[in-house]
Amino acid sequence: MAVTLDPSSLSNPHQAILTHLSWEATVDFTSRRFLAKAKYTVKIFSDCDSLRLDTSELDIHSVSVDGTPVAFSLGVPDKSKSHLGSCLEIALPPSLGKTATVLITYATTRNCSATQWLPPQQTAGKKYPYVFTQCQAIHARSLLPCMDCPSVKMTYDACVTVPSWATCVMSALSQTKTSTTDTNTYTFSQPVPIPSYLFALAIGELSSRDISQRCRVWSEPSMVENVAYEFGQVEEFVKVAEGLTMEYQWGRYDILCLPPSFPYGGMENPCLTFVTPTLLAGDRSLADVVAHEAAHSWSGNLVTNETWEHFWLNEGWTIFLQRKIMTKIHGDPKFFDFDAISGWEDLKDSVKEMPDKYTKLIPDLGDGDPDDAFSSVPYEKGFNLLYSLEKLVGADTFAEFTKAYFDEFKFGVINSQKFRSFFEEYFKNNSCVMKFDWDTWLYKPGMPAIPNFDRTLSSACESLADAWLSVNGDATKIPKTDISGWSTSQKICFLDALMSKCTDREQPLPMSTVSMMKTAYSMHETRNAEVLHRFCMISIESGDASIIPVVVRFITTQGRMKFVRPLYRALFLSEMGKDAAVATFLKHRNFYHPVCAKMLAKDLKLDQVQDAKKSTTHFQKHLLIGAMMAATSAIAIALLRSKRR
Numbered sequence: 001m002a003v004t005l006d007p008s009s010l011s012n013p014h015q016a017i018l019t020h021l022s023w024e025a026t027v028d029f030t031s032r033r034f035l036a037k038a039k040y041t042v043k044i045f046s047d048c049d050s051l052r053l054d055t056s057e058l059d060i061h062s063v064s065v066d067g068t069p070v071a072f073s074l075g076v077p078d079k080s081k082s083h084l085g086s087c088l089e090i091a092l093p094p095s096l097g098k099t100a101t102v103l104i105t106y107a108t109t110r111n112c113s114a115t116q117w118l119p120p121q122q123t124a125g126k127k128y129p130y131v132f133t134q135c136q137a138i139h140a141r142s143l144l145p146c147m148d149c150p151s152v153k154m155t156y157d158a159c160v161t162v163p164s165w166a167t168c169v170m171s172a173l174s175q176t177k178t179s180t181t182d183t184n185t186y187t188f189s190q191p192v193p194i195p196s197y198l199f200a201l202a203i204g205e206l207s208s209r210d211i212s213q214r215c216r217v218w219s220e221p222s223m224v225e226n227v228a229y230e231f232g233q234v235e236e237f238v239k240v241a242e243g244l245t246m247e248y249q250w251g252r253y254d255i256l257c258l259p260p261s262f263p264y265g266g267m268e269n270p271c272l273t274f275v276t277p278t279l280l281a282g283d284r285s286l287a288d289v290v291a292h293e294a295a296h297s298w299s300g301n302l303v304t305n306e307t308w309e310h311f312w313l314n315e316g317w318t319i320f321l322q323r324k325i326m327t328k329i330h331g332d333p334k335f336f337d338f339d340a341i342s343g344w345e346d347l348k349d350s351v352k353e354m355p356d357k358y359t360k361l362i363p364d365l366g367d368g369d370p371d372d373a374f375s376s377v378p379y380e381k382g383f384n385l386l387y388s389l390e391k392l393v394g395a396d397t398f399a400e401f402t403k404a405y406f407d408e409f410k411f412g413v414i415n416s417q418k419f420r421s422f423f424e425e426y427f428k429n430n431s432c433v434m435k436f437d438w439d440t441w442l443y444k445p446g447m448p449a450i451p452n453f454d455r456t457l458s459s460a461c462e463s464l465a466d467a468w469l470s471v472n473g474d475a476t477k478i479p480k481t482d483i484s485g486w487s488t489s490q491k492i493c494f495l496d497a498l499m500s501k502c503t504d505r506e507q508p509l510p511m512s513t514v515s516m517m518k519t520a521y522s523m524h525e526t527r528n529a530e531v532l533h534r535f536c537m538i539s540i541e542s543g544d545a546s547i548i549p550v551v552v553r554f555i556t557t558q559g560r561m562k563f564v565r566p567l568y569r570a571l572f573l574s575e576m577g578k579d580a581a582v583a584t585f586l587k588h589r590n591f592y593h594p595v596c597a598k599m600l601a602k603d604l605k606l607d608q609v610q611d612a613k614k615s616t617t618h619f620q621k622h623l624l625i626g627a628m629m630a631a632t633s634a635i636a637i638a639l640l641r642s643k644r645r
């Protein structure tokens with residue numbers, strides 16, 4: 001297999017490639033570590049005297065090749081690219097044949113960025129600890145030495161030993177469970193080759209409910225009935241997706257609903273999607289995230305972006321399929337554009353927020369950390385590229401192309417050039433196709449031209465936004481529209497339109513209007529996280545301090561980055577909320593997943609405080625150390641203030 005060099009990996013898949021992993025691990029909740037063995041089948045291509053693997057913060061104990069201990073070295077991480085970790089270089093004896101078995105014994109450490117270890121208080125049951133992993137994009141290397149690049153796909157089996165009260169689930173098919181008085185040992189098999197970022201496990205007190213023959217939901221026991229109801233449509237989602245693409249290839253499609261600090265809406269771990277409990281609105285209104293994760297069973301998991309620079313091919317396609325699935329479920333063809341309008345608003349926010357280099361569909365990641373490049377751009381700009389192609393060739397033909405695409409690239413990898421060539425070849429007899437401006441779409445930063453979306457379903461929401469905008473302190477102008485029967489999507493569309501119009505006018509909604517809206521709709525009390533998030537954003541921007549306790553509660557009871565990052569940033573930028581933002585983060589830092597904590601520290605400029613600490617004079621250092629010993633959040637606030645002065 002030809003392999004592209006990946007800027008996000010230190011491994012050498014062009015010389016030797018991993019084809020199968022046997023992972024054996026024991027979890028230790030006391031030391032918060034996995035004690036593990038990774039045994040790889042390696043295919044060696046040419047004259048290759050060493051195997052290079054990605055690692056990050058691992059304790060490597062020993063390495064053997066075909067049963068014989070060999071020399072290995074662990075590189076020193078490059079400070080300017082610390083996200084890449086350390087290269088584990090393993091000497092390959094010259095006598096090796098075309099394949100070899102490499103066995104690495106190691107332990108993870110407290111600095112493992114792929115895991116979050118939850119104390120019992122952070123679980124619903126409050127009795128037992130919990131651990132889960134999140135490897136995308138390049139955190140698998142902190143869980144196991146591997147070729148942490150999406151172009152390397154391998155099958156795996158695993159054997160995991162956990163305490164007797166615990167259940168282990170993985171991104172694979174469950175095989176056996178054996179128990180002793182103190183332990184349960186689970187085995188798993190993933191017979192479809194997967195990239196390292198899809199390696200996943202969770203261990204905790206778990207229960208499950210079957211939804212259909214191939215779909216089951218998992219969660220902590222007290223939540224499992226709610227989870228089963230919320231995601232009860234999952235079998236339909238998978239069936240509709242099969243109709244759009246091809247037969248489901250992974251055997252099972254299960255869902256694990258995690259504790260609230262899970263940092264993403266969902267993660268498409270094969271056979272077992274991980275989701276945030278912020279989807280539990282009680283009315284299935286946020287289940288489109290499950291449709292999204294189910295769609296990844298084809299786009300991303302079966303046809304995988306070759307490097308993270310082509311991430312739009314994972315996410316743009318997935319959003320496209322998600323919208324097709326949800327349109328079928330809603331039964332109204334106009335839903336597709338209605339939902340695309342909502343995505344367009346997300347795209348505008350990301351383009352405003354991100355540096356130009358990360359608003360290109362193919363960003364130049366260079367030495368950049370993929371976590372820094374992450375935004376709605378690959379999702380929504382990617383979707384809009386596909387939407388434009390669909391409009392160009394017509395929906396029926398594009399539907400046929402979709403099937404041909406997944407069939408052509410299944411079990412393999414894709415990049416933007418291959419995608420373009422396949423599209424052009426498929427439509428070579430269609431003259432319009434040659435006029436498509438690929439270069440602008442793929443390489444130009446910023447917003448694409450706005451498509452001519454069908455606004456039939458969004459116009460009432462947009463009109464209501466206009467009506468609220470014209471209130472301007474005059475209570476007699478409060479709109480009479482009764483929105484109590486509106487769907488969540490309509491409320492979201494209304495709030496997005498309101499925010500977008502305020503941005504266009506470069507003026508926040510007046511505080512008096514926000515206060516009238518609060519009385520009219522009580523959105524500050526909703527249990528729907530998407531609606532609450534938007535209402536909190538509008539309120540912060542209007543300067544309404546009464547929203548601060550609501551925001552603080554929201555950002556300290558769930559850790560989904562989509563919500564916590566913009567809310568922390570908005571608070572931090574506001575005069576009224578700056579100190580609350582820093583104090584809240586410092587107090588609750590351990591609640592968040594390590595990646596979320598890293599990103600929030602950057603958002604709140606606390607990483608600069610860290611850097612400043614490193615470069616202070618001796619005297620300043622003493623002051624700083626003294627202050628640190630007091631260990632209060634006020635210290636960081638004071639530091640920030642003195643920096644501001």
Ligand SMILES: CC/C=C\C/C=C\C[C@@H](O)/C=C/C=C/C=C\[C@@H](O)CCCC(=O)O
Nearest residue numbers: 136137264265266308311370371373374562
């Ligand atoms: C162009 C960007 C290049 C690489 C970024 C790839 C991954 C970055 C990383 O930060 C991981 C992302 C994981 C995402 C998982 C699930 C998302 O679909 C969730 C979307 C947001 C949400 O709904 O909460």
Ligand SMILES: [Zn+2]
Nearest residue numbers: 292296315318
């Ligand atoms: Zn996705």
